[in-house]
Amino acid sequence: xxxxxxxxxxxxxxxxxxxxxxxxxxxxxxxxxxxxxxxxxxxxxxxxxxxxxxxxxxxxxxxxxxxxxxxxxxxxxxxxxxxxxxxxxxxxxxxxxxxxxxxxxxxxxxxxxxxxxxxxxxxxxxxxxxxxxxxxxxxxxxxxxxxxxxxxxxxxxxxxxxxxxxxxxxxxxxxxxxxxxxxxxxxxxxxxxxxxxxxxxxxxxxxxxxxxxxxxxxxxxxxxxxxxxxxxxxxxxxxxxxxxxxxxxxxxxxxxxxxxxxxxxxxxxxxxxxxxxxxx
Amino acid sequence: xxxxxxxxxxxxxxxxxxxxxxxxxxxxxxxxxxxxxxxxxxxxxxxxxxxxxxxxxxxxxxxxxxxxxxxxxxxxxxxxxxxxxxxxxxxxxxxxxxxxxxxxxxxxxxxxxxxxxxxxxxxxxxxxxxxxxxxxxxxxxxxxxxxxxxxxxxxxxxxxxxxxxxxxxxxxxxxxxxxxxxxxxxxxxxxxxxxxxxxxxxxxxxxxxxxxxxxxxxxxxxxxxxxxxxxxxxxxxxxxxxxxxxxxxxxxxxxxxxxxxxxxxxxxxxxxxxxxxxxxxxxxxxxxxxxxxxxxxxxxxxxxxxxxxxxxxxxxxxxxxxxxxxxxxxxxxxx
Numbered sequence: 001x002x003x004x005x006x007x008x009x010x011x012x013x014x015x016x017x018x019x020x021x022x023x024x025x026x027x028x029x030x031x032x033x034x035x036x037x038x039x040x041x042x043x044x045x046x047x048x049x050x051x052x053x054x055x056x057x058x059x060x061x062x063x064x065x066x067x068x069x070x071x072x073x074x075x076x077x078x079x080x081x082x083x084x085x086x087x088x089x090x091x092x093x094x095x096x097x098x099x100x101x102x103x104x105x106x107x108x109x110x111x112x113x114x115x116x117x118x119x120x121x122x123x124x125x126x127x128x129x130x131x132x133x134x135x136x137x138x139x140x141x142x143x144x145x146x147x148x149x150x151x152x153x154x155x156x157x158x159x160x161x162x163x164x165x166x167x168x169x170x171x172x173x174x175x176x177x178x179x180x181x182x183x184x185x186x187x188x189x190x191x192x193x194x195x196x197x198x199x200x201x202x203x204x205x206x207x208x209x210x211x212x213x214x215x216x217x218x219x220x221x222x223x224x225x226x227x228x229x230x231x232x233x234x235x236x237x238x239x240x241x242x243x244x245x246x247x248x249x250x251x252x253x254x255x256x257x258x259x260x261x262x263x264x265x266x267x268x269x270x271x272x273x274x275x276x277x278x279x280x
Numbered sequence: 281x282x283x284x285x286x287x288x289x290x291x292x293x294x295x296x297x298x299x300x301x302x303x304x305x306x307x308x309x310x311x312x313x314x315x316x317x318x319x320x321x322x323x324x325x326x327x328x329x330x331x332x333x334x335x336x337x338x339x340x341x342x343x344x345x346x347x348x349x350x351x352x353x354x355x356x357x358x359x360x361x362x363x364x365x366x367x368x369x370x371x372x373x374x375x376x377x378x379x380x381x382x383x384x385x386x387x388x389x390x391x392x393x394x395x396x397x398x399x400x401x402x403x404x405x406x407x408x409x410x411x412x413x414x415x416x417x418x419x420x421x422x423x424x425x426x427x428x429x430x431x432x433x434x435x436x437x438x439x440x441x442x443x444x445x446x447x448x449x450x451x452x453x454x455x456x457x458x459x460x461x462x463x464x465x466x467x468x469x470x471x472x473x474x475x476x477x478x479x480x481x482x483x484x485x486x487x488x489x490x491x492x493x494x495x496x497x498x499x500x501x502x503x504x505x506x507x508x509x510x511x512x513x514x515x516x517x518x519x520x521x522x523x524x525x526x527x528x529x530x531x532x533x534x535x536x537x538x539x540x541x542x543x544x545x546x547x548x549x550x551x552x553x554x555x556x557x558x559x560x561x562x563x564x565x566x567x568x569x570x571x572x573x574x575x576x577x578x579x580x581x582x583x584x585x586x587x588x589x590x591x592x593x594x595x596x597x598x599x600x601x602x603x604x605x606x607x608x609x610x611x612x613x614x615x
Contacts, residue, residue, distance in 0.1 A: 010424075108296075115297045116304070117589055119548040120582050124308040127570070127578060205433055212435060212552055214570045227435070231556060236443050237454045244443070248436045256431035263427065 011264025014257040021254055025074050028067025036060065036068040036221040044240050054242040056226075057233040062246050065221040070250060072222035073204055076138040080203030083142025085196045088149025089188075093180055095150070096157030107154065113147040119209060126215035134217045141206045149195045156191060160184050190269050194262055201258040208251050223247045223254075286601045294594045301586040305579060306358050307351075367580040372572035378580045381565060386584075388457055389561035392478060393550050396485035397539075403486075404493025405535055409528040411494065412501035413510075413520065422494060429491025434549035438484040438556040445480060452480045457560035481557045485550055493535065500531040536600050543592045547585055 007015075034040060038060065045055040053062040095106040121144050126132060160166065166183045174182070185192075204223075210216060211224025212231070230236070230244035361368070367378035404426075411422035429437065446454045458464065459473050504510065504527045513523050554563030562581055569577035 108293075111293060112297045112300050115294070115590060115593055116301050116586060117545065117548055119545075120585055121304060121308075123578075124304060124582055127575070128308055208433060209435075209548070209552055212555065213567060227439075231439075236439055236556070237447060239443075239447055241443065244439055248439050252432040252436050255433065256428055259427055259431045 008264050008267060011261055011267075014260035014264070017253060018257040018261065021070060021250065021257075022074055024067055025070030028064075029071055032061075032064045032067060034061070034064060036065045037219075038064075044235070044238075044243070046240075047242050053246055054240075056229060056243050057235070062226075062242055065226055066223075066246055066250065069221040069223045069226050069247065070254075072134055072217060072220055073207055073224070073251075073254070076134055076141065076207045076217070076222070077200045077204040079135065079138030080141035080145060080206070081196055081200035083139060084145035084199045084203065085149055085192065087142070088146035088195065088199075089153050089185075089192055091146065091150040092153025093157050093184065096154040097161055097176070097180060097184065099158070103154075106150070110147045110150045110154075113144070114151070118144040119206065122206060122210055123213065123215065126210055131218045132215070134220060134222075137207060137210070137217050138203070141203045145199055145202055145206070149199065152195065153188065153191070156188060157184055160187055190265070194265050194269070197258055197262045197265070201255055201262070204251070204254055204258075223251050227251070283601055287598055290594060290597045290601070294590050298587070298590055301590065302359065302362070302583070303355075305583050305586065306355055362583065367583075368576040370569075370574055370577050372569070372574040372577075378576045381577060382562070382580055382584060385560060385562050385565045388559060389550075389554065389563065392481055392554070392559065392561060393485065393547070396482050396489055396550070397546065400486045400489025401493050401535075401539060404490040405497040405528060405532065406524075407490065408494035408497025409501045409524050409531055412498045412505050412531075413524050413527055415505075419498070423498060426491040426494040426498075429487050430495060432488075433552075434485070434488050435552040435556050437488055438481065438553045441480055441484045442556055453477050455556075455558040477557075477559075481553055481559050484553055488549070489546070493539075497528075497531055497535055500534050501527050504530050533600075536596060539596060543589055543596075547589060551585075 039058055040061050041051060041055045041059045043055060043057050043059045045051055045059070047054040051061050051063065053066060056062055056065070091106050091110065095103040095110075122140060125140050125144075126137075129136065161184065166179060169179050169183045207216070207222060208224035208227065211222055212228050214228055214232075216222055216225040216228060224247070226247040227244065230240075230247065233243075235241075235243040365379055367382070370376045370378050370381060373381070407422055408426075411419040432440075442454065446452045453459065453476055455477070457474060457477055458470060459477075462470055462473055464470065464474075507530075509526065510523060513526065551561075551563030551566060553559075554561045555567045558564060562584070565577065566581045568574070569581065
């Protein structure tokens, strides 16, 4: 609770914006009168009383697609974020606590994974899958996005394990799992939360990038898929701003608010970033 | 001696990463369920009824991957072809050679990305160092602007710039590499035309890159600002410009690694920017190939990007070893 009070105002506002968008993705599809694929009007109807956000090249409602798209993007982001964070924390903790050969192997794998760009691996995975469900996409993104977390967690754990309370736990006969869960991970929680926010951010971006390339989830709307069709049907050059601006604004709002939340958490956990020049 | 060992050990890592990349590029499309090579062929042939086309695709696959052999000798064939620069024949633009298609697109991508990266790195780091030193309102506005520029994905900023400066306010051409009716040649008219098409995609990459670098530099320099040498310089009444120069030099080292690690994301993001502007580079080539299920082109592009990223990372690592002796002492992966 104390940490939440120390959150700078821009962090609170950003968190509120993000939650509002998530809420729109949760409730919107329930209130929508039709599915995201339904052809409701003539193509490229500008926003008005009939369609709040207009229609796209096929005459589908942009507003209905938007709420479904938010839901898909957030679902993929959460699934990938949780998967990536879990794998990263598990690998990082094992490597950092055990050390030795296991450390060498896991960190070697991590270094290779960091060097090979994740988007290329995802691209190769996606062209190999004929149909891509949202769950499969989320898992794929999670499986390639853990290395940063693993490396950061490893170096934290490697320094934490030298602390005296860990030695005492070890001397009093606690098992490895107990030491990790009771003595090490609680110190890491703030760190893990921040890593998760970054993972979530990265995963939503990865989904949008893949979808933009035409490798998005099959048979559903997502923010990236909307942008893909907007660009493929030349709505930018045609001046149909409601079609391309809607996904653009929402992708940016989601990612910007997540980054702001992350950076505000950073100021809370890292006091050095918040002293003013006068206070020196 | 230590430097040589540093370079060799780095080199070994990159050879391992390259082997992993090559294997991924080859095995991923083949090891997934449902006999992928067959599904590649059936996907490539979907909607095609001409028996001549079918014959052509089958022959291409059989020749390129040696489909009658087992997976391992197929891999050897693939590696052999790649090493001799043979990337096969395009499906969608038959009988265009994939190597030639890449060769045509590559200069456009390089001319777009390289200036944006170098200039963005320099400007971004300077602004970041200045923000950390000044603090207060200037710092906050720089920080929030930079954060916004990095948070908005490359292609979102590109879309907004394209609409704002080419459609709503028609200052620049709406995309492509040159105007309709011209052909690429070394002439004044064509160069001017190409530069006007180049500017918007360049600007959008530059802005994103400045943002990312400024944030990185700022958080590094925040620690430098409290260092003794800064107070010492201040007590002498040195000009801000001079002090920021010192901070810049000290904070720059970690930023070189930052650059190395960003190269992968950077190239990926920049490829997406090309799509928005229909810029005739590698990104648009990849996009068209994905839409047309042109697998030889897709695989050649992914391999090219992988190689470029690995080589760039390796070069930066070596450079870093030269610049900072401490890094050679701490060889391990921890920061």
